[in-house]
Each structure stands twice: as C-alpha cells, then as structure tokens.
Amino acid sequence: MPFPTGSKPVKEMDSPRPKLWIYDHCPYCVRPRMVFGLKGITHDLAYLSNDDIETPTAMVGKKMVPILELGRPGSEDHEIMAESMDIVKRLDLDPQFGPPVLAPAVDRKDLDGWVSSAAMLMRRLVRPRNAVTPLAEFQTRSAREAFVRNHPLPEPSSYEANLKASPKLIEELERELWKLEGMIHSPTSVAADGKLSYNDVEFFPRMRGLTIVQGLGIPPKLRAYLDAVSERVDVPLYDKIAS
Structure with a gap:
C-alpha cells in the first residue's frame, strides 16, 4: 500500500481474521481501527476505491464505509456489519474479542x-x-x-x-x-x-x-x-x- 497501515499480529483467532472495508482518510473508518489496535486483534484492512459503488452495495445495500466482515463467506458464522459506532461497540463488548477497553463517554x-x-x-x-x-x-x-x-x-x-x-x-x-x-x-x-x-x-x-x-x-x-x-x-x- 502507498501509505503504511495495518495491525499488530498479537491475538490469533480460530476463525478467519476479521476484515474491515475502509477508506484510509475516512474518520468513521478510524473508529473501529482504534479498537482493533487497542485490543491487538489481528485483522485485515480492505481498501475500497473511492469510486467503487458495487462492492459496498453488494454487502450492505449502499455505498458506505466502514464495513466489518466476520467469519467465512457462505458459512453460518459469516456476518457483515455497517455503521461505525455499532462496529466499535461490537468489537469492544463482544467477549470473543477480549474484555472491553473503552471507558464510557461523558458529556463533552x-x-x-x-x-x-x-x-x-x-x-x-x-x-x-x-x-x-x-x-x-x-x-x-x-x-x-x-x-x-x-x-x-x-x-x-x-x-x-x-x-x-x-x-x-x-x-x-x-x-x-x-x-x-x-x-x-x-x-x-x-x-x-x-x-x-x-x-x-x-x-x-x-x-x-x-x-x-x-x-x-x-x-x-x-x-x-x-x-x-x-x-x-x-x-x-x-x-x-x-x-
């Protein structure tokens, strides 16, 4: 990739590595990346071209990022999620990804x-x-x-x-x-x-x-x-x- 990015191979998982479909510049995409990094969850980043409408639409019905993909395509455990804060909460609170690491939000x-x-x-x-x-x-x-x-x-x-x-x-x-x-x-x-x-x-x-x-x-x-x-x-x- 023209710009260095990725994850630290700290925590191996039995299922395929979680995949996050993103644009690098997108602030909403950075949100779940922060949880991946904090927890040391091995994952893949999939970069979409900014003019690619077909790929995200096929996954979530419209052009949007980030998109989290879990499990093997075609298997019962295959899951696709959209909406950045929903993904953040899933990664932070789901026990399969370890204990929560984020403190609750306060009124700022x-x-x-x-x-x-x-x-x-x-x-x-x-x-x-x-x-x-x-x-x-x-x-x-x-x-x-x-x-x-x-x-x-x-x-x-x-x-x-x-x-x-x-x-x-x-x-x-x-x-x-x-x-x-x-x-x-x-x-x-x-x-x-x-x-x-x-x-x-x-x-x-x-x-x-x-x-x-x-x-x-x-x-x-x-x-x-x-x-x-x-x-x-x-x-x-x-x-x-x-x-």
Missing part, C-alpha cells in the same frame, strides 16, 4: 461545540488535500473525481481555490486549535485519567485528518495527544505525506 459539550464550529474550516483545508494524496482509495483519476464530486464545498467551492487560500485558512484554524488546549486533559486521552473512551473514538479520527495539512501549527497538547493515541491504537498520522 466543549469538544462537540468546538468540532461543530470548526468543521467547515477543517473541510476547506483537508478535503482538497485528501483528493491528491497517494492513499489507496485515490489511485485512479475516476476515484479522485468521485471524491470531489461527492464532497462539495460552499463558495468558494473549487478545491483549487481553497488550496490557494491555504495560508489564510491555516492562520484561522491555528487560532481555533489553541482553544482545544484547555479541553485536552491528558496526553493519552481527552479525559484527565488518561483512559481512552468513546469520546476519543469520536475526537481522535477528526484531529488525525488535520495532519495532512502541511505547515499547520498544531499546539503542544493536541500534538502530544495525536502522537500518543496514534501509537497506542496503531493508526498512523499523515505527517509524512502532508501537502
């Missing part, structure tokens, strides 16, 4: 509010860069065009215009990122006790996406958090391919 209106307010600014910086990365889901012109077509931006809508506006957008986002410094209470989680929780499962994937933005100054608490959680859950950041 501060984080939720920040993500909501900064969402469009992040999209303007991240989406145009996603479309030109060497990630597996963007290996063909058709796949890249499908991403641009399916992820429009409000005016100025062209990805090229938003790339040209990067210096101003980066400056704006950096100001917003500093507001997070008072909301991250541990280098290893957003909670003071350092335990990863369902809050992290929602927060880390979104922040990981920002590491694709070259030249973005990430404040120290957020940087330490991203580095620590990335290592802990075995999901690499994008610093090496940032643009």
Whole structure:
C-alpha cells in the first residue's frame, strides 16, 4: 500500500481474521481501527476505491464505509456489519474479542461545540488535500473525481481555490486549535485519567485528518495527544505525506 497501515499480529483467532472495508482518510473508518489496535486483534484492512459503488452495495445495500466482515463467506458464522459506532461497540463488548477497553463517554459539550464550529474550516483545508494524496482509495483519476464530486464545498467551492487560500485558512484554524488546549486533559486521552473512551473514538479520527495539512501549527497538547493515541491504537498520522 502507498501509505503504511495495518495491525499488530498479537491475538490469533480460530476463525478467519476479521476484515474491515475502509477508506484510509475516512474518520468513521478510524473508529473501529482504534479498537482493533487497542485490543491487538489481528485483522485485515480492505481498501475500497473511492469510486467503487458495487462492492459496498453488494454487502450492505449502499455505498458506505466502514464495513466489518466476520467469519467465512457462505458459512453460518459469516456476518457483515455497517455503521461505525455499532462496529466499535461490537468489537469492544463482544467477549470473543477480549474484555472491553473503552471507558464510557461523558458529556463533552466543549469538544462537540468546538468540532461543530470548526468543521467547515477543517473541510476547506483537508478535503482538497485528501483528493491528491497517494492513499489507496485515490489511485485512479475516476476515484479522485468521485471524491470531489461527492464532497462539495460552499463558495468558494473549487478545491483549487481553497488550496490557494491555504495560508489564510491555516492562520484561522491555528487560532481555533489553541482553544482545544484547555479541553485536552491528558496526553493519552481527552479525559484527565488518561483512559481512552468513546469520546476519543469520536475526537481522535477528526484531529488525525488535520495532519495532512502541511505547515499547520498544531499546539503542544493536541500534538502530544495525536502522537500518543496514534501509537497506542496503531493508526498512523499523515505527517509524512502532508501537502
């Protein structure tokens, strides 16, 4: 694969390895990957091309990711699941995958509010860069065009215009990122006790996406958090391919 990813062969299972169908850039796909990494569950990652409609539709009835596939196709234990948080809960709570590792979510209106307010600014910086990365889901012109077509931006809508506006957008986002410094209470989680929780499962994937933005100054608490959680859950950041 053009970008290093995968799982640690820590826990062998009797049945075929769980398979997770994903896009690497997709925050929702990172959610179950975090549980795989935390639990050390040997698994396979299957990368879909961004223009592949047929494969996911055949499995779950529409184009969506992530998709978890368990058991052998054609056997009684074959199972397919969609919806990222349903997959997360299955992997975390099902005894066949070991004891639970995630702490319950707590009310974090501060984080939720920040993500909501900064969402469009992040999209303007991240989406145009996603479309030109060497990630597996963007290996063909058709796949890249499908991403641009399916992820429009409000005016100025062209990805090229938003790339040209990067210096101003980066400056704006950096100001917003500093507001997070008072909301991250541990280098290893957003909670003071350092335990990863369902809050992290929602927060880390979104922040990981920002590491694709070259030249973005990430404040120290957020940087330490991203580095620590990335290592802990075995999901690499994008610093090496940032643009």
